[in-house]
Amino acid sequence: MIGIDIIKTSRMKRMIERFSEKALQKFLHEEEILLVKNHKTAAGFWAIKEAFSKAIGTGIGTDCSFFDMKIYKDDKGAPxxxxxxxxxxxxxxxxxxxxITHDGEYAIGVVNIQSATTNKVKQF
Structure with missing residues (x-):
């Protein structure tokens, strides 16, 4: 299953300017907030969580909340x-x-999920 999301980084910048750290607390765990260097990093984290929820087919809501996922960095700094x-x-x-990638005013998140229930290609 694959999910993708794109967000304009200025949208995240406005949200942080308006609500300060409370904006980040709406979708990030405390450990994730510590990894956020600026609004562009925060936008990338948002995009990953949205992309994941799209990959499982639910979107953010009852079946999958922002707090069911946690972004961290490995030893090499990869998310x-x-x-x-x-x-x-x-x-x-x-x-x-x-x-996660950034280009100009955009952050893009891509998620690939392997599941025991992943559907096989349908035959016709």
């Missing part, structure tokens, strides 16, 4: 995604890979 027990069990997730 990784950990998931709540609820998401892992409900969607039978085996593995997840993410990528």
């Amino acid at each position: 990784k995604l950990s998931l709540s027990k609820n998401l892992l069990q409900k969607f039978k997730i085996i593995n997840v890979a993410i990528s």
Whole structure:
């Protein structure tokens, strides 16, 4: 399953200017907030969480909240995604890979999920 999201970084900048750290607390765990260097980083984190929710087909809501996911960095500084027990069990997730990129005023997040229930290509 694949999900992608794009966000204009100025949208995140306005949100942070208006609501300060409370804006980040709406979608990030405290550990994630510590990783945020600026509004562009925050926008990338937003995009990853939205992309994940699209990949599982639910969007952000009852079945998948922003707080069911946690972004962290590996030893080399690459972003990784950990998931709540609820998401892992409900969607039978085996593995997840993410990528965040920035270009000008945009942040893009891509998520690839391997699941025990991943549908095979339909034959016709």
